[in-house]
Amino acid sequence: EGSCKGFSSARKMMSWTVPRPGGGFRIYAKGASEIILSRVSQTLQDGQVVKLRDSERANITETVISKFANLAMRTIGMAYKDVDSQDLDDLDPVLTNTDGSPAYTCETGLTLVGIVGIEDPLRPEVAPAIGRCYRAGIDVRMVTGDNLATAIAIAKGAGILSEKLHCSKDGKVLPFRAMEGRTFRKAVHDYNDEGEAVFNQEKFDKIWPYLRVLARSSPDDKLTLAKGLNGSRLFLDKPRCRALLDEGITIFPDRQVVAMTGDGTNDAPALKNADVGFAMGIAGTQIAKDAANIILLDDNFASIVVAAMWGRNVFDSIQKFLQFQLTVNISILTLNVICAVADKKCPLTVLHLLWLNLIMDSAASVALASEPPTEQLLERPPVNRNDSIVTSQMLLNMFGMATYEVSLMVLLLYKPDWLPDMPDESDEYYTGEKSRHYTLLFNLFVLLQVFNEYNARFLRGEWKIWVGLNRNPLYLFISIGTMLFQVIMVQLAPPFLTYALKIHESGLTVKQWLVCLGLALGTLVVQQFLNRCRDLVLQLTSSTSPSSTSSGQTMCQSTSAPCFPTDSQATTTTEKKQDKGSIVTVVDNFDIVDADSVDEIITETPETTPE
Numbered sequence: 001e002g003s004c005k006g007f008s009s010a011r012k013m014m015s016w017t018v019p020r021p022g023g024g025f026r027i028y029a030k031g032a033s034e035i036i037l038s039r040v041s042q043t044l045q046d047g048q049v050v051k052l053r054d055s056e057r058a059n060i061t062e063t064v065i066s067k068f069a070n071l072a073m074r075t076i077g078m079a080y081k082d083v084d085s086q087d088l089d090d091l092d093p094v095l096t097n098t099d100g101s102p103a104y105t106c107e108t109g110l111t112l113v114g115i116v117g118i119e120d121p122l123r124p125e126v127a128p129a130i131g132r133c134y135r136a137g138i139d140v141r142m143v144t145g146d147n148l149a150t151a152i153a154i155a156k157g158a159g160i161l162s163e164k165l166h167c168s169k170d171g172k173v174l175p176f177r178a179m180e181g182r183t184f185r186k187a188v189h190d191y192n193d194e195g196e197a198v199f200n201q202e203k204f205d206k207i208w209p210y211l212r213v214l215a216r217s218s219p220d221d222k223l224t225l226a227k228g229l230n231g232s233r234l235f236l237d238k239p240r241c242r243a244l245l246d247e248g249i250t251i252f253p254d255r256q257v258v259a260m261t262g263d264g265t266n267d268a269p270a271l272k273n274a275d276v277g278f279a280m281g282i283a284g285t286q287i288a289k290d291a292a293n294i295i296l297l298d299d300n301f302a303s304i305v306v307a308a309m310w311g312r313n314v315f316d317s318i319q320k321f322l323q324f325q326l327t328v329n330i331s332i333l334t335l336n337v338i339c340a341v342a343d344k345k346c347p348l349t350v351l352h353l354l355w356l357n358l359i360m361d362s363a364a365s366v367a368l369a370s371e372p373p374t375e376q377l378l379e380r381p382p383v384n385r386n387d388s389i390v391t392s393q394m395l396l397n398m399f400g401m402a403t404y405e406v407s408l409m410v411l412l413l414y415k416p417d418w419l420p421d422m423p424d425e426s427d428e429y430y431t432g433e434k435s436r437h438y439t440l441l442f443n444l445f446v447l448l449q450v451f452n453e454y455n456a457r458f459l460r461g462e463w464k465i466w467v468g469l470n471r472n473p474l475y476l477f478i479s480i481g482t483m484l485f486q487v488i489m490v491q492l493a494p495p496f497l498t499y500a501l502k503i504h505e506s507g508l509t510v511k512q513w514l515v516c517l518g519l520a521l522g523t524l525v526v527q528q529f530l531n532r533c534r535d536l537v538l539q540l541t542s543s544t545s546p547s548s549t550s551s552g553q554t555m556c557q558s559t560s561a562p563c564f565p566t567d568s569q570a571t572t573t574t575e576k577k578q579d580k581g582s583i584v585t586v587v588d589n590f591d592i593v594d595a596d597s598v599d600e601i602i603t604e605t606p607e608t609t610p611e
Helices: 035-037 054-068 128-136 148-158 182-188 201-207 219-229 238-246 265-273 286-291 302-341 348-367 375-379 392-414 436-455 473-492 493-499 510-544
Strands: 002-007 013-019 025-032 040-045 047-053 073-083 091-094 102-104 110-119 139-144 178-180 189-191 198-199 213-215 257-262 276-281 292-296 598-607
Touching: 013 035, 025 035, 035 040, 035 054, 035 073, 035 110, 040 493, 054 073, 054 110, 054 148, 128 148, 128 302, 128 375, 139 148, 139 219, 139 286, 148 213, 178 182, 182 189, 182 201, 182 213, 182 219, 198 219, 201 219, 213 598, 219 257, 219 265, 257 265, 265 276, 265 286, 276 286, 292 302, 292 473, 302 348, 302 375, 302 392, 348 436, 348 473, 348 493, 392 436, 392 510, 436 473, 436 510
Parallel strands: 040 110, 139 213, 139 598, 178 213, 257 276, 276 292
Antiparallel strands: 002 013, 013 025, 025 073, 040 047, 073 110, 091 102, 189 198
């Protein structure tokens, strides 16, 4: 009967003990190549067991392991050992595992059989997905159990490490850009008299802006990264931020947002401590899924980009709805206050307001929330966690449009004589309830909201408000349906309904409808005017600002990654902190999962398991 000492991240190897036919036992071991190589004392040569000299050990490392690793292959060492007795739990007094715990004696003094290189190519969609992350202000960092050379090769292929930004002229990776787990742990911890590690945030802040790849890591490293990035207040150190900026690294002026991926049980603490935890739906354990916020059903890194895009789309939809609804509320409230102060009957009755409320709360929310996400959402940085959901552009749109609507309503309320097809002033229904005058005002106010809903689809002063309408048939259906229902209410409603709504029994004439449509279309013109005013103010502000640059380029938030132009809002620190913001996602399977609102992503590749 055999026995097994299973693989663990602390040992980075495993072994099976099986009985030999002639008596005794043979131990078969496999694991990380450098771990196995450090445990062997002899090797097989032409079928003979010979002693392994230190020079031969170094030659294997240089010509075999490093060669495979530089080709982005994961290396596994295989060895065996013959023993007379099955004493498997004895501990070696000298050798230790990677975490400092004593090694098993049965796993030392091995005979090397060979080194195997396993090619695990990245999915084709990984590198483009990471590029999309960078454009979106999402920083991708890689945490892996592979050796450093393999991790660097994979990171270069995925676009996490750039030859231009992260390497010297001779091709070597710059300091702190790629580290081994044990080096990282020593660098960010202090040790007390008992030898216990104590996390040092100041030391961590000296490293994380540069760190791109963490190799030979332990599960606790992800937790350290999550807590360290969440706890970092580096953005408050302005001199340091300026020094990093000189190196091409922009630190976003706010706390980092951390997103992590994981699939193992020991990933649960890190997933729990992250702002957003991603668990693998296929390879993930139930404990990891329970600790995560989002489960990736296809275990695909590109799905994280899709999640970020949809998350931004949801946030935009909320802003669009608020912009539209608050504009209507401001207009109604202001109009009612003016009528009350002027002792004038308000043209909008309770039933009118209920209809308007139906337009605002139900139809508008569905229409504006049905906007599909676009790639343009990934062209801007994440939203700052401290930013107001109501932006300055939204305030300008709301108050500017409300001013136009209220001014128009008040003007027509007090000066109706120029309107077409109006009855003589001596007519009982010249003005007031059930008159064509008040019916026209009600109809006009509804149409103003219908056309302003097209303006509300955009939040940043865009000019082409028709863009994307062909991709949103539900919006068009609701908009056209609202118009048709308004026509039915005004023109075709039965007598009891016209009485309840207090509108003219004959509705409006064609000329009056044309007046309403023309004035309602004015909302589109007013919106363009507001956009132009904002652009002029921004131009004047930028031309008089002492900090503006002649080139007009936008600085990038990055940890040594390429710079991309950003919007007025940036939210996290990304290596494309790089200019955008930051969310940290720790991915547990880089080749499978390869990675506002997520911004900086730390990806973790699986350790090289001997199974």
